[in-house]
Amino acid sequence: MSAAHAADPKPLEAILGAYPAEEASLIQILQDVHRAYNYLPCDVLATVAKTLGVPLAKVYSVGTFYKAFSLQPQGRTIVKVCTGTACHIRGAAQLVDELQRKLGIKPGETTPDMGFTVKTVNCVGACAMAPVLIVGETYHGNAKAAKLDTYLAAGEADDAD
Amino acid sequence: MSLGKEMGTQAGEKGGRMLSLSVDGKSVQVREGAFVLEAARAAGVEIPTLCHHPALEPYGGCRLCLVDVTRPEWGGWCKLVIACQFPAEEGLLVHTATERVVETRRVVLDLLLARCPETPLVQELARRHGIEQTSYVANPEPTDCILCALCTRVCDHLGISAIATVNRGIGREVAPPWGEAPPDCIGCLACAEICPTSCIPYETSEGSRTIWGKTFEMLRCTRCGRAHVTVAEADFFAGRGGVPRSYFELCDACKRKEMAATFVKLSRGAAGFSVGA
CATH class of the missing domain: 3.10.20.740 (Ubiquitin-like (UB roll))
Structure with a gap:
């Protein structure tokens, strides 16, 4: 539990104020929390559970069920490499290798400066433009390992604000 | 809907x-x-x-x-x-x-046996359906948990919800939030007792009980001194209403004895009348 660095409660207040305090709002709230904090902080989940009157175990259960939620702090920019069949064939592995060489992290890890988190994901449904690399919210089709610097710089600029 | x-x-x-x-x-x-x-x-x-x-x-x-x-x-x-x-x-x-039902049930049991290759209950059920060994690759990390969720459901049913299933797919398991001592648990053992494969570990010793990594102080029976419920359980059910806190002063065995004594006294008091006539 990372109670050591308590999360800023400000964004949470705004999020909780935007939805009715009932169980049905849980996933929407978790999505907004994830967007605001880039992960689901432990103390924030406790506040969400209390406000909605949902048991903490249920909130944790939902938070761990969906791949879209992370319980670990993540980098400012999330880099996803699609490793679906088409992307795999067209060189997703090279993208992963190159990312590891450039950023020094394996899939699922975050750079020490909290700049980037690298993940591999299964098919994102854009097989025609394989291999696909997603940096922040931008999809790069026919991604090339040689162009990684450009992709990362653009993603970093997007996520800076 | x-x-x-x-x-x-x-x-x-x-x-x-x-x-x-x-x-x-x-x-x-x-x-x-x-x-x-x-x-x-x-x-x-x-x-x-x-x-x-x-x-x-x-x-x-x-x-x-x-x-x-x-x-x-x-x-x-x-x-x-x-x-x-x-x-x-x-x-x-x-x-x-029907043949289809029997066959499909065998597949389900075969998969269950692959997940829990060392669980006597699953082995027995599989054997009764003609499966001695799983035809799949047996789980290299055998577990006794069949993910029936009886434990989490009984916990919900009691209004406690201290545990839930976490993660998904092959990583799914029953656990308290963050795998830490669950704040809402009252140590009632409902989860451990309902578990069909008895796979939820707990320990009750002199005056304390540990389950899900949380240790509870026990309440002793005022008559026989046996530690029979956790203080947290007595507080929870008394706080919710329905039973007074004094209900937990005696253990079940002593309550039965007291009840029997009451019956004896009543029947003696009523001896002048012919009971049952």
Whole structure:
């Protein structure tokens, strides 16, 4: 539990104020929390559970069920490499290798400066433009390992604000 | 959504209409809103289950209670459903031992045995269905948990919800939030006692009990001194109302003794009258 660095409660207040305090709002709230904090902080989940009157175990259960939620702090920019069949064939592995060489992290890890988190994901449904690399919210089709610097710089600029 | 509503109203109309259906050729009557499993049991037909408990909502987790259902007007077509969650219907024909049912159930048991290769309950059930060894790759990290969720459901049912299933897919397990001592747990052992494979570890020793990594102080029976419930459990149920805190002063055995003594006293007091005449 990372109670050591308590999360800023400000964004949470705004999020909780935007939805009715009932169980049905849980996933929407978790999505907004994830967007605001880039992960689901432990103390924030406790506040969400209390406000909605949902048991903490249920909130944790939902938070761990969906791949879209992370319980670990993540980098400012999330880099996803699609490793679906088409992307795999067209060189997703090279993208992963190159990312590891450039950023020094394996899939699922975050750079020490909290700049980037690298993940591999299964098919994102854009097989025609394989291999696909997603940096922040931008999809790069026919991604090339040689162009990684450009992709990362653009993603970093997007996520800076 | 609409189905849930419909079923809700059916269940709400308890004592209403009775439905007649047939299970393996035996005709049986159940109240409206009952599920096929209940009908089968009323007909004396045995259907194996692992996640079913009469005190809890049907869950449909173990998939062992598969049956074939059909209707005369379906012209021989039938569908595979789970008996615990399929509502009984007037005129429904249920077949619990067709070749398809037996085969599918064997696949389910085979998979369950692959997950829990060392669990006696699963081994026994599999053996009864003719499976000595799983045909899949046995779990290299054998577990006794069959993910029937009886533990989490009973915890919810008591209004505690200290544990839940976490993660998904092969990583799914029953755990408290963040794997740490659950703040809401009252140490009542309902989860450990309902577990069909007894795979939830706990320890009750002199004056304390540990479960899910949380240690509880025990309340001792004021008569025999046995540590019988956790202080947290007594506080929880007394705080919720229904029973006074003093209810937990005596353990169950001493309560029975006291009750027996009361009966003796009453019968002696009433000795002048002829009881039972």
